[in-house]
Amino acid sequence: MSKEEYLDQVIKSLKVADKIKYRILSDIETELECLLEEGMDMSEIIKLKGMPSSVAYSFNEAYSGTPIARQYYNQKRYRDISVVVILLSFLFFIISIVTGFVNFESVIDGGCSGPTVIIESSNYVLISAIAITSLVIGVICLIVGVASLFYHNKLRSKI
Amino acid sequence: MSIEQQFKKGSMDMILLSLVNRRKTYGYEILQTLKTSSNLFKNIKEGTIYPVLYRLEDDGLIINNMEIVNGRKKKTYTITELGRSTLNDLIEFWRVYKLEIDKCLGDYNE
Numbered sequence: 001m002s003k004e005e006y007l008d009q010v011i012k013s014l015k016v017a018d019k020i021k022y023r024i025l026s027d028i029e030t031e032l033e034c035l036l037e038e039g040m041d042m043s044e045i046i047k048l049k050g051m052p053s054s055v056a057y058s059f060n061e062a063y064s065g066t067p068i069a070r071q072y073y074n075q076k077r078y079r080d081i082s083v084v085v086i087l088l089s090f091l092f093f094i095i096s097i098v099t100g101f102v103n104f105e106s107v108i109d110g111g112c113s114g115p116t117v118i119i120e121s122s123n124y125v126l127i128s129a130i131a132i133t134s135l136v137i138g139v140i141c142l143i144v145g146v147a148s149l150f151y152h153n154k155l156r157s158k159i
Numbered sequence: 160m161s162i163e164q165q166f167k168k169g170s171m172d173m174i175l176l177s178l179v180n181r182r183k184t185y186g187y188e189i190l191q192t193l194k195t196s197s198n199l200f201k202n203i204k205e206g207t208i209y210p211v212l213y214r215l216e217d218d219g220l221i222i223n224n225m226e227i228v229n230g231r232k233k234k235t236y237t238i239t240e241l242g243r244s245t246l247n248d249l250i251e252f253w254r255v256y257k258l259e260i261d262k263c264l265g266d267y268n269e
Contacts, residue, residue, distance in 0.1 A: 020213065026225065026234045027209055031187040033231040058206025 001042055003032050006052050013056030016063050017071035024059060079149070086145035092138030099131040167199060171211045173249040179221050180238045180246055186212065189236075212236060220245055 001009075010028055014021050035045045049055060063069045178189050189208060193200040215221045220242035224235050238246070 023213055024209060027186045027212075028205070029232065030185050030234045031190075031205070033233055034185070034187040037229065037231060055205060058204040059209070060206075062206040062210045 001046065003029070003036070003042060006032065006042065006046070009052035010056050013053045013060075015056075015060045015072050016068050018075060020063070020068050028055065082145045082148040085141045086149070089138045089141030089145060092134040092141060096131045096134035096138060099127050099134065170253075171208070172215065173246065173253060175208060175211055175215065176220060176238065176242055176246040176249065179215075179236050180243060183224075183235050183237045185233055185235045215242070 007025060007029055011021055011025055014024060032045060035048070175189065178184065178192055186209060190203065190205065193203050193208070212221065216223060219239060221236045221238050224237065226233055226235055
């Protein structure tokens with residue numbers, strides 16, 4: 001395991017807010033640099049310090065029940081909701097495409113006159129409304145989902 | 160948390176401040192110094208000291224710097240003036256506290 005892989009696994013195992021994760025990362029990296037400078041290789045370092053998960057565990061235990069740990073779970077929930085919103089947007093896009101296609105076909109299959117025209121026209125309006133509404137909701141969900149994920153990642157990269 | 164752990168936790172701020180006060184240092188050096196200087200801390204883990212260091216930093220008692228030393232990136236900690244005066248207060252409190260507790264214990268023999 002390389003130094004970068006070790007650090008990556010520590011970060012992935014940490015259940016703390018992002019702002020603390022990156023503070024921990026820089027300190028653990030300093031520790032690894034010191035040990036490498038002393039002439040140890042990564043396998044010896046792992047024997048001495050333990051696996052990344054056990055290093056992360058000592059931090060998780062220290063922060064357990066604190067606002068720092070609660071922030072982690074809130075951030076995770078926020079990310080998950082953003083992904084669900086983006087997936088919902090695709091669902092609405094599909095609904096708008098399908099209803100638009102159905103509308104298109106019913107218009108083509110029209111070719112009628114008199115009272116039937118009125119019924120076909122009202123169906124057309126309803127289905128068009130569904131198609132357009134789905135499209136608009138889909139666009140809004142996509143914008144909101146992508147913007148929140150972008151904002152979340154921007155916050156993480158600032159630290 | 161055991162009583163012993165509570166005692167150790169209560170004194171950690173003072174101990175870490177005193178170690179950072181000696182010279183500019185980094186987490187690994189603090190960890191090693193604690194492990195070698197006292198039996199109380201021979202099994203101390205990163206998860207015990209770093210959260211305290213971060214809190215001391217947030218309170219303005221120490222500051223950190225990323226430095227390149229021998230071509231390697233290292234994060235060092237230095238005590239601030241506020242940290243020094245807080246350390247003096249803590250040590251003074253500790254001395255008085257220890258005296259008073261010893262008075263309360265009297266000539267207790269196990």
